[in-house]
Amino acid sequence: MAEQQKPVAPAIPVAPTKPAPGEAPKKLEFRLLGHNYTTPDLVAKVTGKAKYAEDFRAEGMVFIKLMPSPRPHARVISIDASAALAMPGVHGILTAKDLPAPPPPPGPVPAAAAAARPAGTPPGTPAGSPAPQAAAPGGGGAPAAPAPAAGAAPPVAAPTPPPMPPEFALTDEPVYEGEPILAIAADSEELAAEAIDRIVVEFEALPFVIDPLEGMRPGSPDGRTQGNVFVGPSMKTVKWTAADMAMVDAGKFPVNAEATETLTYGDIEKGFAEADLIVERDSQQQTTSHQPLESRSAMAYWQNGKCHINVSTQSLARTVAAVAGWVGIKPEELVLISEYTGGGFGSKIPGSQSIAIPALMSKKLNGRPVMMRISRAEETYIGRVRPGYQGWVKMGFKKDGRITAVDTFIVEASGPYRRQGDHATSANLATLQFQAPNMRFRGLSVATNTPPGTSQRAPGGLQSSVWFEPVVAEAARKLGIDQVAIRRLNAPEGTAQFGLNPPNTPPGRPRNKVTSCFVKECLDKGAEIFGWEARKANSGKRTGSKVRGIGVATGAYTAGSIGVDGLCVLRPDGKLEIHQGIGNLGTHSVVDTARVIAEIANVPWENCEVVWGNTAKGLPWSSIQAGSQTTYAHTRANYATGMDLKKKLTEIAAKDFGGTPEQYDTNAQGVIRKGGGLRLTWAKAAERAIALGGIYDGTEVPKELNAMTKAAAAAHKGRGLMGVARDNLPRDGQTYGFMSGFAEVEVDVETGVWRILEYVGVADVGTVIHPNSLGGQIHGGGIQGIGHVRSQKLVYDPHYGAGLSTRLHHNKPPTILDIPHTLKWAAVELPDPTNPIGAKGIGEPSVGAAAGAVLNALADAIGDGIIRRTPVQPEHIMEALANGGKPAYEPLTAFI
Amino acid sequence: MGNLVSWARSPWGDSVLTHISWDLFWASLIGGLLFLVAHGGYMLFSQHHKRDSSEVDRMEADRKGLPANVLRHGFVARMFHWVMAFSMLTLLLTAFLPIVGVQFAWVQWHWMAGILLTASIMFHIVHATFVLDFWSIWVGPKDIPEFKAEMMREVGIDAPGPKPGKYPLGNRLYHLAVVVAGLSVIVTGILMMWRVRTGLVERNPYMLTDSTWGITYVVHGLMGVGFVGLVIAHIYFALRPEKLWVTKSMIFGTITRRQYLEHHDPDRWVAESKSGSNVG
Amino acid sequence: MGQNDGMAGAVERLITLDVNGQQRRVDVLKNETLAMTLRYKLGLTGTKLGCDRAECGACTVLVDDVPRYACSVLTHSVRGKKIQSIEGLAAPDGTLHPVQQAVVEGQGFQCAFCMPGFVMATVGFLKTNPAPTRAQLAHGISGNLCRCADYNKILDCMMVAADKSRGA
Amino acid sequence: MPPIRDAMSAFELFQPASVGDALGILDRHGADAWVMAGGMDTFDWLKDRIKKPKVVVDLGMVDELRGIKDAAGGLEIGATTTLTTVANNPLVKERFPLLAEAALIVASPQIRNQGTVGGNISQDARCWYYRAGWPCYRAGGNICYADTPTAVNREHAIFNADRCVAVNPSDTAPALVALDAEFVIKRGSAERVVPAREFFIGPGIDITRLTVLQPGDLLTAIRIPATWAGKAHYFEKVRDRMVWDFALVNIAASLNMSGATISDARMVVNGVAAEPYRLDAVEAAIKGRPRDKATAEMAADLAVQGAVPLRHNAYKIPLVKALVKRAIRGEAEWATS
Missing domain, CATH: 1.10.150.120 ([2Fe-2S]-binding domain)
Known part of the structure; x- marks a missing residue:
């Protein structure tokens, strides 16, 4: 808390900033926001005192081991655990039969349903409903749940199959290898493992699918007994023709094969007819696991009728209802503790089903503490994945580089449980990123017996940049247009429109629009920092066996939702407690957005305490901490809360000292009379609020608050002056963040080994609220995108349906030596007009921009036509170059 | 000794057979050698009664038309035998030398010898079916009188009843064992050709299920080690002094007229001259 | 060196470890790694288990000043060595390293x-x-x-x- | 039932203080004993619960197994000398830079601080089917899961495969073969010295082990003769990530130059066969020739004769060629950056 306080508080806009027509948006200046400071959790982290889920201990704690399914798909016929349970020191078993019935959709606003629509939800969405999916910086990804809105097939006459049942923590029908079947609690993990070795489970083998395209072969097995393709919340069986599969076998994607999802905008035939250049390619992206460094370990016990669970989750407030449902209790019976989360990247948005296991085991053991340590191998199985793509893309361009049409077909490897929908998100984002006047998307979401898909930081957004950006780059090279120029030409600006519609949508239906967009500014600033013009000389420059290339790309993603709550208590000791329902997963947003209240009410930061991470402490309802929505949502909510606090302060002053509230203001000491001196210290104001009661001490709160916020307010009423509010600020459009990424690479053409020499990322993130954290998000997200392009993958043996890449050295997240030693970043700092603070999220847009820039730089170095799949392994380049530029690898095979 | 077969967990966690225990190799080897010692000891006291020389003299006088040397194994049959012997020895050596500690890259020699064995056996089946007297080496209920008589002779009694035809009963029982074991190793061995890299078939290691493959390997192993004992016994008999005339016939093709009459029932095995025409 | 039943190289379970400058008496299983001892026996949970397989570094501690993966060190092998974990880095008065x-x-x-x-x-x-x-x-x-x-x-x-x- | 991972089974632990004590323990416990040096390979087997030895013999207390000393212009390196020590040792760097470079590029700093040179060369195969505990040939079973039509075998062998297609994963092993190193192995009271070439064995010879080390054997030292000290050396490792990755292919070469021509050479690639694959034909053919492009091209073609690619690893053929060319041309490449 060592930031310099500016002597004068700048004017805070009290309503969303709306630049007058023609007026250029200007950077907003704040006392606290926009300045580096030290987050209050950092000393605990750096001294090892910060407690993550597996760091908690309790008297008599026992340990759980899980029995993973050995088969990719099977039915459990019988379980004989008698020998295991007879062992001394073995305390209990939990099977699928011990789990409660399916929970109702969690939360007053069903988190999953609200957040599961693909980015760019088509019009028709009820106005004012929370923004579509988003994922958090450092922990991104939207929750995965049936996504019936966009991308789903249009209604058909045939009877709709029933929705697929949800996923549980333990199962009698494992649908992927490693899915937990039962849990054993014992005095030690070792003993629990020995016990599981003695359990006899009889399985009935069921058919399975690893490579989605193999699941399309006529007569091939389906990944689920209900079918092989997810259609909305249901499944059906779709098989391609023998002719289609002959193309697949020949390494060509069958572009005219059957799709279950179609979305369009404009007229692609017309668009391609207008094109001077058409570029098309088959393409593939791999499935990758999230691999947060902290696995989803959990520790639980029951005390005084309440279930206490230490968990690793991204969004604490949004995890309560989900976990309560999985455990089969009411949210108020649950105490959820997650002060520190070791990364999630979308895989822990509302925690995860497995959290229920230690809780239910503990219940069986009369409340005895139970620790479930999830190993890295287990995390690789149950820790979720980003779905891979196989497909094709075709884009039309005018001579000047203007995009006339985009057509794409994407098969998504969705995992066994639900339609993930990344593919439709990618397509929707393409309409935003490239502003194509005509576009068509066709897709399939195929069930694979591989780890369940979910949102991974920029779900669909990373893939969008990887899918489309290289095509734009190839076109620019063919047309002889500068790479930055072609992106500027096609970039969205202002309140750009975007989105695709289901076929047969009546014409004239309004499209989505963004609340702000400064992509061109990002490109210009990035080109300047990167030295684009000067570096063009490096393009194709050969030194010995090394060739250099430069590339640029953009990334876009949702960057904000609305309608959440804020809560703070000014205590009689003069301290301001700021309560945050969002989790602390490393993005610092739990603290960064709390500072908005201090900023608005002029409370010195030294006087503030941020309360988070434990539902027993009374926390307000929050956004899911995903989809880059936190910063926007909680700067708005805490702006409203800060305004509420300030309003109450001035009202109290007016009551005590006469006049109207408008005649009072606050400064660092407390409430002042405008033009006069200090009237109420912070401490005194708190005392007065307690005396006044009613709305001032939290006894009365607005009805519009979420039930969770109301419960928190009730717990804290009478402790001081309470500021509490729901974000009711208006918003027209959807909030998106944007990035430009610039990269230079060097490729060894003899070995195919390549490295990145330079990376610059420039963000359109609105107001920068914490520069150090923003840099971390731009680079951290960027490197995750680079990992996708460079090395990360998931490998499966198709015969046994077994995961082979269970170790980090197999699935290869990027190391500190896989990136340049120095990276650069900047932000354009133009405020979003729908947020009084002006801030937007950036955790996701950063991912795709870096991935695309690196891919484009590689193609710039070695030529188009070589890279058709990610990750770009050395042999892909080396073999192709040794082979006259013809790729030698299998273009469409997945999970290799 | 441990278990006679080894089990493993398949990738799906099922218990599947993988191999026989190599202890069984030692068992077979020791068994073969014990038989050798036991039989050798027994032969010291054996009262085996062959045809009286006076009777042989009489028979010889009766059968003046017989050639001096009677063809027992034609050239083709002898070629087959030695090719098979060569391949069998190669198979056994390549299979079992590594187990006794002589390590070398054996697989290629093993499957090549296996192909030779398979080819020779297939030829033999055709040859025996269409050229040789197929049933002369077979064993069946009709052999019971011979068995009884031979047992009596073994204890020194000149029993009536049939004398061996071309092949003595022990010989034929041995052949039967070799047929069973040989066909088993050949069938399982041919399947295994889909497991290893030979260039002859399009490999498909997943042609059978894990458990069927396990059985295949165990059968191959069991029959393979069985051959250790069988081959020891065979070589032993071939080298026994009183059987050397048979061994020589497998080299030179013929036995003397006198050996023919001493050991065989001329009615059950009508002698051939070396030219192959029936005589007598 | 533990010497039980007179056999060379045999190991006793109850040992003394030099952790962050303190002598800690602790009962250590033969198959116990230093990370487990620190985390579950000595309450030093600052040493994290990210992979438990020497491929993430979250468990790095200093053994005689050398960075080692505590997940892949048998606790018995660091008897007599100076172990320093994150908890032992700041000065006793709280001054950060x-x-x-x-x-x-x-x-x-x-x-x-x-x-x-x-x-x-x-x-x-x-x-x-x-x-x-x-x-x-x-x-x-x-x-x-x-x-x-x-x-x-x-x-x-x-x-x-x-x-x-x-x-x- | 299915494998449970990440809970080590109990074992008896011995921490001998001398080689003699260690050999005594090994002798007493025979095949039940597992020798552990740095443990970087050991812990995987134990934590995966695939190997459950009754006895673990930790060599960490045996001081006489550590250290690097001069041996008539060559070096003798104790088997449990850490890779960091090897990489930083001035004598190693001066005489055998390719060994220093190979040691420096292994895995990660912490692994090099603990992993030993003896352990690095005698580590087991990293084939992910074998390491999954599947009953393959190498594990005593009757199949190679990596050599099936559907197997994912990008990292597997192109040379000398015999049923098993696993490769030797070591970085220091090819360097030591290229330096004509010898390995000192003790067993009971006996000692034998095995040339590098014989130390590593392929699946044809013994499909269940990568080296001649048998239960009861103790690798005590590595002797590098003076032969290649100060000669021209080349080492390069191609891998996906710059840390924690095994080589897709690596190459170690030592060349004795007589003026501008090569008078003798050792050239070894690893990651292509179950043993460090020595390019005999190349070594013979480049004698008496200059280190130029023509020699490199000729050698590259010779190097890959007899290579048999699998479905996903045909790239190793041009990669071996590229590395052989570079080793002959001797261009400095980014090795560790």
Whole structure:
């Protein structure tokens, strides 16, 4: 808390900033926001005192081991655990039969349903409903749940199959290898493992699918007994023709094969007819696991009728209802503790089903503490994945580089449980990123017996940049247009429109629009920092066996939702407690957005305490901490809360000292009379609020608050002056963040080994609220995108349906030596007009921009036509170059 | 000794057979050698009664038309035998030398010898079916009188009843064992050709299920080690002094007229001259 | 050295460890790793288990000043050696070690699950190379994985840490 | 039932203080004993619960197994000398830079601080089917899961495969073969010295082990003769990530130059066969020729004769060629950056 306080508080806009027509948006200046400071959790982290889920201990704690399914798909016929349970020191078993019935959709606003629509939800969405999916910086990804809105097939006459049942923590029908079947609690993990070795489970083998395209072969097995393709919340069986599969076998994607999802905008035939250049390619992206460094370990016990669970989750407030449902209790019976989360990247948005296991085991053991340590191998199985793509893309361009049409077909490897929908998100984002006047998307979401898909930081957004950006780059090279120029030409600006519609949508239906967009500014600033013009000389420059290339790309993603709550208590000791329902997963947003209240009410930061991470402490309802929505949502909510606090302060002053509230203001000491001196210290104001009661001490709160916020307010009423509010600020459009990424690479053409020499990322993130954290998000997200392009993958043996890449050295997240030693970043700092603070999220847009820039730089170095799949392994380049530029690898095979 | 077969967990966690225990190799080897010692000891006291020389003299006088040397194994049959012997020895050596500690890259020699064995056996089946007297080496209920008589002779009694035809009963029982074991190793061995890299078939290691493959390997192993004992016994008999005339016939093709009459029932095995025409 | 039943090399379970300058008497299983002993027997949960397989670095501690993966060291093998974990880095009065101080000032790391390991790896590396270039530093602490990929900021902090450590 | 991972089974632990004690323990416990040096390979087997030895013999307390000393212009390196020590040792760097470079590029700093050179060369195959505990040939079963039509075998062998297609994963092993190193192995009271070439064995000879080391054997030292000290050396490792990755292919070469021509050479690639694959034909053919492009091209073609690619690893053929060319041309490449 060592930031310099500016002597004068700048004017805070009290309503969303709306630049007058023609007026250029200007950077907003704040006392606290926009300045580096030290987050209050950092000393605990750096001294090892910060407690993550597996760091908690309790008297008599026992340990759980899980029995993973050995088969990719099977039915459990019988379980004989008698020998295991007879062992001394073995305390209990939990099977699928011990789990409660399916929970109702969690939360007053069903988190999953609200957040599961693909980015760019088509019009028709009820106005004012929370923004579509988003994922958090450092922990991104939207929750995965049936996504019936966009991308789903249009209604058909045939009877709709029933929705697929949800996923549980333990199962009698494992649908992927490693899915937990039962849990054993014992005095030690070792003993629990020995016990599981003695359990006899009889399985009935069921058919399975690893490579989605193999699941399309006529007569091939389906990944689920209900079918092989997810259609909305249901499944059906779709098989391609023998002719289609002959193309697949020949390494060509069958572009005219059957799709279950179609979305369009404009007229692609017309668009391609207008094109001077058409570029098309088959393409593939791999499935990758999230691999947060902290696995989803959990520790639980029951005390005084309440279930206490230490968990690793991204969004604490949004995890309560989900976990309560999985455990089969009411949210108020649950105490959820997650002060520190070791990364999630979308895989822990509302925690995860497995959290229920230690809780239910503990219940069986009369409340005895139970620790479930999830190993890295287990995390690789149950820790979720980003779905891979196989497909094709075709884009039309005018001579000047203007995009006339985009057509794409994407098969998504969705995992066994639900339609993930990344593919439709990618397509929707393409309409935003490239502003194509005509576009068509066709897709399939195929069930694979591989780890369940979910949102991974920029779900669909990373893939969008990887899918489309290289095509734009190839076109620019063919047309002889500068790479930055072609992106500027096609970039969205202002309140750009975007989105695709289901076929047969009546014409004239309004499209989505963004609340702000400064992509061109990002490109210009990035080109300047990167030295684009000067570096063009490096393009194709050969030194010995090394060739250099430069590339640029953009990334876009949702960057904000609305309608959440804020809560703070000014205590009689003069301290301001700021309560945050969002989790602390490393993005610092739990603290960064709390500072908005201090900023608005002029409370010195030294006087503030941020309360988070434990539902027993009374926390307000929050956004899911995903989809880059936190910063926007909680700067708005805490702006409203800060305004509420300030309003109450001035009202109290007016009551005590006469006049109207408008005649009072606050400064660092407390409430002042405008033009006069200090009237109420912070401490005194708190005392007065307690005396006044009613709305001032939290006894009365607005009805519009979420039930969770109301419960928190009730717990804290009478402790001081309470500021509490729901974000009711208006918003027209959807909030998106944007990035430009610039990269230079060097490729060894003899070995195919390549490295990145330079990376610059420039963000359109609105107001920068914490520069150090923003840099971390731009680079951290960027490197995750680079990992996708460079090395990360998931490998499966198709015969046994077994995961082979269970170790980090197999699935290869990027190391500190896989990136340049120095990276650069900047932000354009133009405020979003729908947020009084002006801030937007950036955790996701950063991912795709870096991935695309690196891919484009590689193609710039070695030529188009070589890279058709990610990750770009050395042999892909080396073999192709040794082979006259013809790729030698299998273009469409997945999970290799 | 441990278990006679080894089990493993398949990738799906099922218990599947993988191999026989190599202890069984030692068992077979020791068994073969014990038989050798036991039989050798027994032969010291054996009262085996062959045809009286006076009777042989009489028979010889009766059968003046017989050639001096009677063809027992034609050239083709002898070629087959030695090719098979060569391949069998190669198979056994390549299979079992590594187990006794002589390590070398054996697989290629093993499957090549296996192909030779398979080819020779297939030829033999055709040859025996269409050229040789197929049933002369077979064993069946009709052999019971011979068995009884031979047992009596073994204890020194000149029993009536049939004398061996071309092949003595022990010989034929041995052949039967070799047929069973040989066909088993050949069938399982041919399947295994889909497991290893030979260039002859399009490999498909997943042609059978894990458990069927396990059985295949165990059968191959069991029959393979069985051959250790069988081959020891065979070589032993071939080298026994009183059987050397048979061994020589497998080299030179013929036995003397006198050996023919001493050991065989001329009615059950009508002698051939070396030219192959029936005589007598 | 434990010498039970008179057999050379035999090991006793009850041993004394030198952890963060303290002599800790602890009952250690034969198959117990240092990370487990620190975390579950000595309450030092700052040493994290990210992979438990020597491929993430979250469990890095110093053994006689050398960075080692505590997940892949048998506790019995560090008897008589000086073990330092993240909890033992700050001075008893709470003054942070220069490396810790640099992290705090630079707001390094995000989720920070990897942080104790990175800090210990840096402390160990700076003992062998107190004035590294940025590239040398990156190599020196390359045995630690950060999934938030805050590598740039980590290197920024650790370069400052090197300066601070030399000054200290 | 299915494998449970990440809970080590109990074992008896011995921590002998001398080689003699260690050999005594090994002798007493025979095949039940597992020798552990740095443990970087050991812990995987134990934590995966695939190997459950009754006895673990930790060599960490045996001081006489550590250290690097001069041996008539060559070096004798104790088997449990850490890779960091090897990489930083001035004598190693001066005489055998390719060994220093190979040691420096192994895995990660912490692994090099603990992993030993003896352990690095005698580590087991990293084939992910074998390491998954599947009953393959190498594990005593009757199949190679990596050599099936559907197997994912990008990292597997192109040379000398015999049923098993696993490769030797070591970085220091090819360097030591290229230096004509010898390995000192003790067993009971006996000692034998095995040339590098015979130390590593392929699946044809013994499909269940990568080296001649048998239960009861103790690798005590590595002797590098003076032969290649100060000669021209080349080492390069191609891998996906710059840390924690095994080589897709690596190459170690030592060349004795007589003026501008090569008078003798050792050239070894690893990651292509179950043993470090020595390019005999190349070594013979480049004698008496200059280190130029023509020699490199000729050698590259010779190097890959007899290569048999699998479905996903045909790239190793051009990669071996590229590395052989570079080793002959001797261009400095980014090795560790």
